[in-house]
Amino acid sequence: MLLTITTTHRPATDLGYLLHKNPARAQSFEVSFGKAHVFYPEASEACCTAALLLDVDPVGLVRARRGAPGEGASLAHYVNDRPYAASSFLSVALAKVFGSGLAGRCAARPDLAEAVLPLKARLAAAPCRGGEALLRRLFEPLGYRVSARQHPLDEEFPEWGESALFAVELEGECRLRDLLAHLYVLIPVLDDEKHYWVGEAEVEKLLRHGGDWLVAHPERDTIARRYLRRRSRLVRDALARLAEEDDPDPDETAEARATEEGAAEDRIGLNDLRLGAVAAALRSAGARRVLDLGCGEGRLLEVLLRDRAFEEIVGVDVSHRALSAAAGRLHLDRLPAVQRERIRLVQGALTYRDRRLAGYDAAAVVEVIEHLDPARLAAFERVLFECAAPRAVVITTPNAEYNVRWESLPAGTLRHHDHRFEWTRAEFRSWAGGVAGRFGYVARFLPVGPEDPEVGAPTQMAVFGRGDGVEGAA
Numbered sequence: 354m355l356l357t358i359t360t361t362h363r364p365a366t367d368l369g370y371l372l373h374k375n376p377a378r379a380q381s382f383e384v385s386f387g388k389a390h391v392f393y394p395e396a397s398e399a400c401c402t403a404a405l406l407l408d409v410d411p412v413g414l415v416r417a418r419r420g421a422p423g424e425g426a427s428l429a430h431y432v433n434d435r436p437y438a439a440s441s442f443l444s445v446a447l448a449k450v451f452g453s454g455l456a457g458r459c460a461a462r463p464d465l466a467e468a469v470l471p472l473k474a475r476l477a478a479a480p481c482r483g484g485e486a487l488l489r490r491l492f493e494p495l496g497y498r499v500s501a502r503q504h505p506l507d508e509e510f511p512e513w514g515e516s517a518l519f520a521v522e523l524e525g526e527c528r529l530r531d532l533l534a535h536l537y538v539l540i541p542v543l544d545d546e547k548h549y550w551v552g553e554a555e556v557e558k559l560l561r562h563g564g565d566w567l568v569a570h571p572e573r574d575t576i577a578r579r580y581l582r583r584r585s586r587l588v589r590d591a592l593a594r595l596a597e598e599d600d601p602d603p604d605e606t607a608e609a610r611a612t613e614e615g616a617a618e619d620r621i622g623l624n625d626l627r628l629g630a631v632a633a634a635l636r637s638a639g640a641r642r643v644l645d646l647g648c649g650e651g652r653l654l655e656v657l658l659r660d661r662a663f664e665e666i667v668g669v670d671v672s673h674r675a676l677s678a679a680a681g682r683l684h685l686d687r688l689p690a691v692q693r694e695r696i697r698l699v700q701g702a703l704t705y706r707d708r709r710l711a712g713y714d715a716a717a718v719v720e721v722i723e724h725l726d727p728a729r730l731a732a733f734e735r736v737l738f739e740c741a742a743p744r745a746v747v748i749t750t751p752n753a754e755y756n757v758r759w760e761s762l763p764a765g766t767l768r769h770h771d772h773r774f775e776w777t778r779a780e781f782r783s784w785a786g787g788v789a790g791r792f793g794y795v796a797r798f799l800p801v802g803p804e805d806p807e808v809g810a811p812t813q814m815a816v817f818g819r820g821d822g823v824e825g826a827a
Contacts, residue, residue: 354406354407354409354436354437354438354439354440354442354443354477354478355404355405355406355407355437355476355477355478356404356405356439356443356447356474356475356476356477356536357394357402357403357404357405357474357475358372358402358403358405358472358473358474358529358532359395359400359401359402359403359472359473359474359475360400360401360470360471360472360473361399361400361471362468362470362471363398363399364398365396365397365398365399365400365401366396366397366398366401367401367462367465368401368403368529369393369396369401369403370459370461370462370465371454371459371462371465371466371529372391372403372451372453372454372529373451373453373454373459374391374403374450374451376393376396376401376403377393377396379391379392380392382446382449382450384407384442384445384446384449385445386407386409386410386442386445386548387407387408387409387410388407388408389405389406389407389408389446389449389450390404390405390406390407390408391403391404391405391406391450392404392406405443405446405447405450405451407436407442407443407446408436409436409442437477437478438478438479438480438518438544439476439477439478439479439480439540439543439544440480440540440541440544440546440548441540441541441544441546441547441548441549442548443536443540444536444537444538444540444541445549447533447536447537448537451533454529454530454533455530455533455534455537455562456530457528457530466528466529466530467528468528469526469527469528469727469728469730469731470526470527470528470529471524471525471526472524472525472526472527472529472532473522473523473524474522474523474524474532474536475520475521475522475523476519476520476521476540477520478504478518478519478520479518479519479520479521479540479543479544480517480518480519480543480544480545481501481517481518481519481521481543482517482543482544482545482546483543483545485501485503485519487543487575488501488519488521488543489501490571490572491539491542491543491572491576492523492535492539493706493735494570494571494572494704494705494706494732495525495527495531495535495566495570495732496525496526496527496704496729496730496731496732496733496734496735497523497524497525497535497731498523498524498525498735499521499522499523500521500522500524501519501520501521501522502519502520503515503516503518503519504516504518504519504520525731526730526731527728527731528728531565531566531728534562534563534565534566535566537562538559538562538563538567538576538580539576541579541580542575542576542579542580545579547582551581551582551584551587552587553587555580555581555587556581556587556590556591556594559577559580559581559591560591560594560595563576564595565726565728566728566729567595568595569702569704571705573592573595574588574592577591577592577595623801623802623811623812624652626801626802626812627719627720627749627801627802627812627814628652628653628656628719629656630749630799630801630814631653631717631719631747631749631814632653632656632657632660634745634747634799634814634816635657635663635715635717635745635747636660636662637816638714638715638744638745638747638816638818639714640663640713640714640715640744640745641662641663641664641665641714642663642664642665642712642713642714642715643657643663643665643666643667643713643714643715643716643717644667644669644710644713644715644716644717644741644743645657645666645667645668645669645716645717645719646669646703646710646716646717646718646721646737647669647670647671647703647718647719647720647721647724648668648669648670648675648676648679648698649670649672649675649678649679650675650678650679650682651668651678651679651680651682651683651698652682653717653719654666654668654679654682654683654696655682655683658683658692658695658696663695664695665695665696665697665713666695666696666697667696667697667698667699667713668696668697668698668699669698669699669700669701669703669710670698670700670701671700671701671702671703673700676698676700679698680698683696685698703718703721703725703733703736703737704725704729704732704733704736705732705736706735706736706740707736707740707741710736710737710740710741711740711741711742713741713743714743714744714745715743715744715745715746715747716737716741716743716745716746716747717746717747717748718737718746718747718748718749719747719748719749720749720750720751720812721748722748722750723750723751723772723773723774723775723776724771724772724773725773726773727773727774730784734788734791734792738788738791738792738794738817739792742792744818744819745816745817745818745819746794746816746817746818747814747815747816747817748785748814748815748817749801749812749813749814749815750775750776750781750812750813751768751772751775751776751811751812751813752775752776752777752778752781752800752808752809752810752811752812752813753775753776753777753780754777754778754808754809755805755808755809755810755811756768756775757808758805758808758811776813778798778809778813781798781813781815782798782815785798785815785817788817789817793819794817794818794819795817795818795819796815796816796817796818797815797816798813798814798815798816799813799814799815799816800812800813800814801813801814
């Protein structure tokens, strides 16, 4: 059973700090079902790979069973795929061998534990009981690029068909602790089996390692059901506790967000300046069919609807209340038929694939990304730039450097309590440049609002394009 984790972060050997395992030497650990070996096939400044190899002893497992020797044992207990197919054995080994990395502890480099790194995980043989489609539904919403190759039952006898085992590769940008948590929970879910008794303690493990991301996962119910071996009481308990951790009222949160941010910006009319700049960028890109992602109560939609250059406009938001407010602002029920056909409102999240978003000329994402958890940015990037893949994308976000100019804002405070981060101009350019490079776009940057010679403008805007109607990087 083999798992490898690779990074090209520089210096790549920082992976050893995060895993608390020295790249210069191999180590072995006793586990209840055999031995776990950790070694580094490659450890250079440019690329580092850590390998976890499990040596499962199927005979020892049978001997350890309760009851008289041989009681309840069959040939299948001795001859099976447990020594090489990823399973709950691997999850147990991850927790034992990489426990500090899984917990996000790194005393020597605490900053590194929170860093988003380019990571690639490979499972040599993973049972996907549900096929490749389930594999993708589990990992792609978390922001990973998934590739899978199904193993044949026997390479010498292709007519026997394919096995249920896949060689799996997951690639993405995230914290190492998140990758390990995703693997810890989802490997047994793929296998749909556990080698040990599932009781109350498993609910706690699921919530401890999945609570941060499982709440909003589209396959949350399937994950809980499989992880807990379909024990209905445990599944109900886990799902109820996950629901408590979710935002109890996303509609109320969205409304409060709009009110709080508007109060800070009204003095300089920043919102009007921002919407005008976004609309101008969309017109400059030659867009006719436009998405407003995270449209809120429809302020940008209202601007776009007044401009006949935009033939089809779609507002997308996770909040039903926000969409209802947008419908009221736009007077959808009273619009002439020709106008009404130009605009549509859709409920949806921005971190999950949605085929409805594909095929548009441009997308606007206005003051939205700062409300996303950093760990979900990678999923957002893939949903927007790889899956929806509009020809042009316009993104605005606060300029953190300008915050010192808000007299009512205490030093070091974000503009809104729901902001997960606010970037400086350099940080925004670094993120946007990385996204553009990964997904085949070019990006240029524009200030929005009164520009201060020391700290820049209050809002920063990036315009991404594929070279047809959008200028190159500036």
